[in-house]
Each structure stands twice: as structure tokens, then as C-alpha cells.
Amino acid sequence: QQQVKQSPQSLIVQKGGIPIINCAYENTAFDYFPWYQQFPGKGPALLIAIRPDVSEKKEGRFTISFNKSAKQFSLHIMDSQPGDSATYFCAASRGGKLIFGQGTTLQVKP
Amino acid sequence: ETGVTQSPTHLIKTRGQQVTLRCSSQSGHNTVSWYQQALGQGPQFIFQYYREEENGRGNFPPRFSGLQFPNYSSELNVNALELDDSALYLCASTLGTATDTQYFGPGTRLTVL
Numbered sequence: 747q748q749q750v751k752q753s754p755q756s757l758i759v760q761k762g763g764i765p766i767i768n769c770a771y772e773n774t775a776f777d778y779f780p781w782y783q784q785f786p787g788k789g790p791a792l793l794i795a796i797r798p799d800v801s802e803k804k805e806g807r808f809t810i811s812f813n814k815s816a817k818q819f820s821l822h823i824m825d826s827q828p829g830d831s832a833t834y835f836c837a838a839s840r841g842g843k844l845i846f847g848q849g850t851t852l853q854v855k856p
Numbered sequence: 857e858t859g860v861t862q863s864p865t866h867l868i869k870t871r872g873q874q875v876t877l878r879c880s881s882q883s884g885h886n887t888v889s890w891y892q893q894a895l896g897q898g899p900q901f902i903f904q905y906y907r908e909e910e911n912g913r914g915n916f917p918p919r920f921s922g923l924q925f926p927n928y929s930s931e932l933n934v935n936a937l938e939l940d941d942s943a944l945y946l947c948a949s950t951l952g953t954a955t956d957t958q959y960f961g962p963g964t965r966l967t968v969l
Contacts, residue, residue, distance in 0.1 A: 752898075778956035789946050789960035790899065791858070835898050839956050842887065843912050844948075846898030 749773050750838050752847025759826055760855050767821045767850045769836035774817070776838035776845075781810065781821045784833045784849075793834075794821075826854045858882060860949050860961035868967045869937050877932045877964045881949030887911075888930040889958060890922060893944040905930055934966075942968045 752769045759765045771779075777798060782790035796803045796810045796819065803810045807824040823830055831854050836847040859882035869875050881888050887906045891899035901914035905924035919935040928949075934941055944965050948958035 750898075780956070782960075787962075789858075789860075789948075789962045791960070792957060795957065837898075841912070842889065842950060842956055842958070843901050843904060843914070844889075844891075844899070844958060845901065849896070849898050 749845050750836060750847045752836050752850060754850060755848070756851045756853075758853045758855065761827060763826050763854070765823050765826055765830075765852055765854075767834055767836070767852075768818065769820065769838075769847050770816075770818045771838045771845075772817065773838070773840075773845075775840050778839040779810070779812065779819050780837050780839070780844070781808070782835045782837065782846075784835065790835060823852075826852075828854045828856050830854050858949075858959035858961065860947060860959050862945075862947055862961040862964050864964060865962070866965045866967075868969065870969050871937055871939060873937050873968075874933065874935045875937060875966060877934075877945050877947075877966070879930045879932070879947035879949075879961055881928050881930065881947075882959050885949035885951050885959070886928050887950045888924055888928065889948045889950075890930070890932045891946040891948065891960075892916070893946055893963070895943070899946055902932070937968045939968050942966060 780795035784790045809822040812819045837844045889904040890902040893899040903913040923931045944963040946963045948960045
């Protein structure tokens, strides 16, 4: 059973644009929602994470928006740069076991 | 860099063989989780070890087994390899089972022929 659904599968934006990646979850027991960035040949690196008692969190150019009633959350990347080109994964967790979305491949064109 | 290391980097095996993958967790972290990432997919949780005991398992058959040692390093063992076991195997470490922030290693790329 797929518990975290992520969209879109791929995304192309121009430098300076604001890509938005969306995720939806099913299990209301999840209490931690991180976003990971992965470059080819590397392991996932934690970008930013949020708890369900907060509706928005910003860290640098990365913002998570969280809608608990809709069971949805999204990642916004402000002023995107070519170096942000990577695969992004949302995840949901309870008790330290991460359930990942399918991933979004982002390309930022110069 | 997270301080989590994995070995080997790449591995090629044939169907039916057995494989052992290794992970050294970040200093001070006593909890290790293993994930399987098939090409083009998100990582899938295999199991977690806390203080040398298995603490939760995902939907993987018993031929996937693990160990955690007193220094908190860990091994993932896979018996009777199948073609579908070809994937990137990731380990992640954290401090305690109630801590959600996990730090991933670079992974081991396993190819089963």
C-alpha cells in the first residue's frame, strides 16, 4: 500500500523560478515530514522537515507548506539555481521509519 | 557529509548468491536503518536496529537479515539473491528510536546478474 504520493514526477523551471513539489499521505499517525535532496550516485540529504502542528517552515530558500486537514504538504524552492537540479523526495515518519514518495526530478535551466 | 560510511561502493553478484553490505554510523548514533532504493524509485524501509536488536521491519522477506555490533556499525545480509534485488542499498543513522532526523550514507550499488 502506497502511503505517500508525490507529484509531479519531473519538473523543469528557469533559473530564478519557484518549483513546487506536492505530497499527500494517508496515515494520520505520521508525525514528521522531511524533504530529502539526492544527487546522482549520492545518498539522500535532509533539506528541511516539519511537524504537523506547524503550517509552514522556512529554511533559507526552502519552504514547506503543511495542510493537516487535507493530509498534504509541499516544498517550494525560492530563486531556484542550476545547482538545485536533483531528485527530491518527500517522506513521512512515525517512530523513525521513513516512508518515501516516488521522487521528483527537478531541472533548473540557466 | 553525514559521517555515515558504507562499503563496498559497488558490487556485482549472480542470482542465488549471498551478499553482505556494511555501514558505519555517525559518531554517537546508536540506531541504524536500512533502505532499498530501486532505480527511479524512492527508498523503501527494510529494517531498523537499535542497540543490537531489530526494532521494526518493512515488507521484506526473511532472506534479508541484519546485524548491529556493539560499536553501532551494522551489516545487511541478503541470501538467495534475485534479479529484483538489484538496487542502491542505503543505511541511515540517528540517535535513538524516537529521533526522526536520519542521516544517510552514500549507499552500495548492488547488481544481480
